[in-house]
Amino acid sequence: MxxxxxxxxxxxxxxxxxxxxxxxxxxxxxxxxxxxxxxxxxxxxxxxxxxxxxxxxxxxxxxxxxxxxxxxxxxxxxxASTQPAWAGLRIAYAEPAKLGVDRFLTLLAARRRGGASLLVGVGTALTIDLVDAGGRHHGGRIAPSPTMMREALHARAAQLPAVGGGYRVFAADTGDALASGCLGAALALVGQSREAAVDACGGPVALLLHGGGAEALLPHLADAVHAPALVLEGLACWARPDGARR
The missing domain is CATH 3.30.420.40 (ATPase, nucleotide binding domain)
Incomplete structure (x- = not known):
């Protein structure tokens, strides 16, 4: 078939x-x-x-x-639609339908891979979700992605360019400062979430990055795994025969 x-x-x-x-x-x-x-x-x-x-x-x-x-x-x-439980995964949301199906599917994919995982999606939004080794979703966070931050600043202040610049800890021009500030904000949120994830799970937590903007974060996150097809991996889990759903 x-x-x-x-x-x-x-x-x-x-x-x-x-x-x-x-x-x-x-x-x-x-x-x-x-x-x-x-x-x-x-x-x-x-x-x-x-x-x-x-x-x-x-x-x-x-x-x-x-x-x-x-x-x-x-x-x-x-x-596909978000479900409260599927293939050993248990969603934290009291109203599962409010969890985006893309996030739900990345959690399914992480469950299939095994172990505890912190999932970071970098697209229009920056999404972060934690699932432990037992399949329990601890919840997550949603913030603007670095690209969205740049676009929002440009929309409110046209003199601030929406693109350009490179990452510097302390930048010496506006383009670099914007790139560094927006990317740095995302990295700080991921870093803080990663520390909290290790505390919550009591041990190592894999960091999986996906989404169109993931490659910009990868060089700054030690041991991060680039998983660009993570949503499709989860959708493949969803597509398994009924006997695999529990």
Whole structure:
């Protein structure tokens, strides 16, 4: 049976075949403007798909456009949603539906990898979640990503550029100061969360980074693991037969 995984985010659509090992295959990524999917994105897909598994945090109209495109070639479509418990994972939220499905799926992926993990997603927002080795989600944090911080400052003060500059502990020009301040704020939040995670779990906690902005943080975080397909990994867990869900 051919199955594909689709992760529709705020700025990109990611797609990958589901391998026989239960993991995503080679990942394809397509940028979008939040209003419409990239022209011709589906030309890379096979003419027929037995099953399509979808996770979406994008606007409803964009999600509908994706589902409509998949309906023309997929025998079955499943849309992932956050659940209070799944495959040994237990969500901390009293109202699980309020936890974004992308965060839920990264927690599933971390549970599959095993051990305690601090998950850091760097996209439009900076998200942080902790799951311990027993599968208990301790909760998380949401903050603006460094890119969003820059854009917000530029929107309020046009003389502050939205891009450019390099990271310096103490910068000697505005571009570097902006880059350093926004990236530094994210790094400080991750660092503080990492210390708290080790205390909460009573031992080592893996640091997994994903999202389009993760690479900017990686050089500054010792032992961090870049896991760019983490949402798709979790979606692959979601797609497993009913017997694997508990």
């Amino acid at each position: 051919s199955a594909w995984l689709f992760d529709l985010g705020n700025s990109r659509l990611k797609a990958a075949p589901l391998g026989e090992d239960g993991l995503p295959g080679d990942v394809l990524a397509f940028a979008h403007d939040g209003m419409a999917l990239a022209a011709g994105w589906d030309s890379v897909l096979p003419p027929r798909i037995d099953a399509a598994h979808v996770a979406s945090v994008a606007a409803p109209a964009l999600r509908v456009a994706l589902l409509d495109a998949l309906a023309a070639r997929a025998g079955r479509i499943s849309l």
